[in-house]
Amino acid sequence: MRFGVPASGPMDRIAYAAANRALGNPDGQPAIEISLGGLRLVCLSGEIGIAVAGGGFVVETGEIVTGSWSVLNLAAGETLSIRPGPWGCWTYLGFAGRPDVAHWLGSAATHALSGLGGGALQPGQTLTIADAAPGPAAARRIPCPVWARPQDELHVVIGPQDRFFPPEAIEALSAQAFALTDAYDRMGVRLSGPLLTPLNSLSIPSEPVLRGSVQVSGDGVATVLLADHQTTGGYPKIATIIDADLDGFVQLRPHDPVAFRKVTADRALQIARQRAQIHQDWLNGLGRG
Amino acid sequence: MSLAATVDTPRITPVADRAILVVFADDITEAAHEAVLRLDAALQDSAAPGIVETVPAFVSLLIVFDPIRTDHNAVAGLVRASLSRPAARTASPQIHDIAVCYDGDLAPDLDDVARLAGMSRDAAIAAHLAGDYSIFMYGFAPGYAYMAGVPESLRLDRKQSARRGVPAGSVLIAGPQCLVSTLTMPTGWWVIGRSDATILRDDPERQFLFDVGDRVRFRRVRRDELKGPANG
Incomplete structure (x- = not known):
């Protein structure tokens, strides 16, 4: 972030990791992030195993209609269609092979605002996968753990600019309900709910921000900053969502309600350690599957 | 009530489960920014376990850590220990020579800037060229290097409304700050020229032209001396 570049990468990092592990890929292999816009692609030649993980999307190829959290085979001439299903905003399409895509700063992730990195796929674009290995003859399910579902209760640590808010605003943050709005993209999501109007805060020198910052504009409207967030901001941050809650948070859809639960920094750290262990154990289990 | 942050007694605040923010002042001062750069350099040299990244800004340093390997208290302890040691020498800053063309359509706000500053267009250009600029921080978007050093006579609040579609390479000013944009974007800063700086x-080995702390001198060029799409 010191050069103005956010960490970027997948919105739901656990689902992305699951798509790779389910195929036996190394962690960090490029995958395609699919939003509510969906995706259709045709396999032009060869045969390849694919995994779709994240959200509750509908996945269709040939005779097979299944959901995300599946591993299947895609052969030349077959069309794969992935479209929004009952829940979730983001799903990940992983390939048993190495996608040939551009890298920037050692990553194939795409910074949506600038297009830097692997790049957003365009209609008609061809994607080449090196060392493609075929998938299973019959579709195989990846178990979808309960913590990969949308999460509407979020742990936050108050601050770091809480001194710019009256006590009523801090109280309202955890006592009242908010909802996601349609102003939602890879940079962040604006919330509706009680106004958290800051005190005289317009002169704060810009400070670095983290993914998960709850930033409040002068009129009191809160925005949660996400994967492609700006790296500094002059608006005060009333609270910051703990990292482990962000993957579930981004699977909420616009207009879904959300509530914040205040925790101390020490408690947040404990939760981070517990979750990391659970996620790691689960991913390791997938690799053996 | 929290106490005022100072260079000697910075405010150290936990940020969620994985960072602390060290704030050296409540307003932008040279001394506070120097303290940021000193602490940043000290932490980069220390190679302490579990530190993921340090992000310098005007008067604050964000220290992101791996919550599995360390914790808020340990990192805050590291900060206090660094502050109590005599200042380490920071690397000597590079000086960059950056070409700017101030021609009409490349500088759509220059006439307004000159008028508001009560000077001629040429005087506004001379004032901009005379500034002593240093890179305070990167922010906002990839490669957006914020420079301080716009002369007092040319300092204007940002515009009431943003201009849309301002091309990459635009030279922008607002208050004491100046930057050369790297993306086409809307901006509420004043667009006073175009540069071909990459x-x-x-x-x-060097993915970004500037390091925080580097100095910049602007040099006026004709449009046909600019490399790339702005020329023509």
């Missing part, structure tokens, strides 16, 4: 580079 801030995002292909060189894996």
